[in-house]
Amino acid sequence: MQYGFWLELSLLNMIISVAWEPMGDGKRLISLADNHLLLWDLQESSSKAVLSNSVALEGKGQLKFTSGRWSPHHNCTQVATANDTAIRGWDIRTMTQIYCIENAHGQLVRDLDFNPNKQYYLASCGDDCKVKFWDTRNVSEPVKTLEEHSHWVWNVRYNHSHDQLVLTGSSDSRVILSNMVSISSEPFGHLVDDDELSDQEDHQEDKIKEPLQDSIIATYEEHEDSVYAVEWSSADPWLFASLSYDGRLVINRVPRALKYHILL
Known part of the structure; x- marks a missing residue:
């Protein structure tokens, strides 16, 4: 307890990211501070968080974390972090590294996100102007x-x-x-029960067995400054927000035609 309290104070001014456990009882969170990945347990009987595990980056180069995400898969035992141009996966039960993408981007990695429906898929973006999608079982290339x-x-x-x-x-x-439909959980479109297919629908079924094509749906240019944050609504899956450096908050919706195409 004393060690955890000391570490919390010493890194207080360096915390760059905090993430709650995606599932479970909401009593665990991780924080990234400087080169430390910290796992905290929240105790009902106390107003303080207890440090339950931690790991520090060691070696040469830029050893400060820039981003981290907690995977909703694998019983919430895995976390991905970014530092410099590298992405690392961690097993938080042992705080051991389970994969490393050394040169994930040509420049600094800015952000990460896990696919909520495909347990091995991870997205990343960075200062090389690129967005990359990874399968963490094979990290040799995106x-x-x-x-x-x-x-x-x-x-x-x-x-x-x-x-x-x-x-x-x-x-x-x-x-x-x-x-990005080709690498989604439904790359061939929605499944249809055979009993529901008429003779006229058989041809349509054959068509949707071919992988659908990835595309850019829309580019939004309402901002006049750098966009530092984008988030989907937790209540409405078709609603999203973006925030730029000048303080402008913009709310948008997924185009109606695409929404109906996905649902029907």
């Missing part, structure tokens, strides 16, 4: 790469309900909504 932004990409976010929808925000003052 599954997909987007190069639609013209400056640093600060945020990448999967839609919580429809994982083909991906938001990105950048210092180019733009927000881009992408349809």
